[in-house]
């Protein structure tokens with residue numbers, strides 16, 4: 001993976017090469033801290049050891065014997081987005097669905113759409129207590145019963161040592177995959193959490209971890225020597241100068257979920273103590289025809305991260321005699337996409353709008369392993385530089401607890417009262 005930060009310098013936000021040189025000492029200190037955390041397998045930092053510590057055999061053993069048409073992953077947040085990123089980009093043959101939300105109409109539509117007798121269910125929750133996941137799973141279980149399918153034969157549980165899900169797995173003797181210690185959900189794509197779905201969907205998990213391992217080896221005490229840290233340090237430095245938004249814009253349809261995964265990683269890890277950077281999800285070239293207007297001509301408070309694979313399969317554009325379109329004939333969709341990418345980069349740079357280019361060779365296992373690992377390391381570095389507690393999520397937990405309370409199961413049943421006082425309805 002390669003990161004080009006040239007277009008992040010000397011733009012409207014005024015970040016200069018000298019500023020990055022000055023920041024590099026702090027990057028070296030942060031790198032030392034990260035390495036200590038990795039060596040001690042401290043909570044969160046342990047995620048950066050996954051290329052070495054993850055045991056792909058555990059997911060292989062759990063997946064062994066299943067050859068489903070559909071894989072239904074029931075999980076939310078970090079327990080779904082990593083797997084979805086991998087199977088969307090690299091999955092072959094198996095129809096992978098993700099029950100993360102609890103929108104009833106949507107859940108019903110998915111259950112009506114899949115053949116439950118040809119479905120494997122992977123219910124994933126690190127804590128084993130998340131209301132959305134457990135509720136969705138109870139609904140799936142009932143649907144399987146109603147369809148005459150023995151759910152205990154088709155369910156694999158991925159969870160921690162304790163929690164409701166672990167008890168259920170024990171009670172019904174379900175195959176269970178352990179969530180590794182010290183790895184928060186949003187950093188778990190390259191662990192058993194993300195890899196079970198990937199394995200079932202035919203992804204080469206070893207190649208994925210090898211890509212991540214390559215990127216791990218490139219972590220170094222200077223942002224100029226490590227692509228991951230170049231990205232983490234640059235995004236931090238720009239955020240300090242007012243880049244409140246980071247628009248993640250991959251130029252590959254298969255990476256659309258990657259932007260969603262990145263949004264959780266960035267928002268939940270770095271949004272603390274009044275700091276952080278709002279991740280926006282974009283997709284090239286589609287969003288050149290919508291969001292780009294804002295990115296180039298709206299407030300100068302954004303960074304655009306452009307991601308592209310250097311190589312991809314291509315489709316030729318047929319010759320045409322349509323007036324004004326002859327320049328397209330003989331070219332290809334890939335060349336057009338590449339031209340769009342370069343045009344966006346140039347368009348932003350010409351307007352003084354900061355952007356960073358990230359390139360992987362291909363959207364394949366190696367490329368994804370590199371990309372996901374590098375974004376995680378970048379995020380950890382940013383968190384160190386900003387002095388935030390990257391691996392906690394108290395604000396999310398407040399809402400989780402409040403929702404449980406409103407249903408009668410939590411410590412905070414009075415959540416409605418907070419908003420009730422503040423309502424100002426216009427009818």
Ligand SMILES: O=P(O)(O)OC[C@H]1O[C@H](O)[C@H](O)[C@@H](O)[C@@H]1O
Pocket residue numbers: 076077078079124125126127128129130133185186268393396397400
């Ligand atoms: O895996 P679980 O324990 O079910 O958690 C799923 C999600 O729940 C919370 O919202 C956390 O903030 C997320 O980081 C986590 O990924």
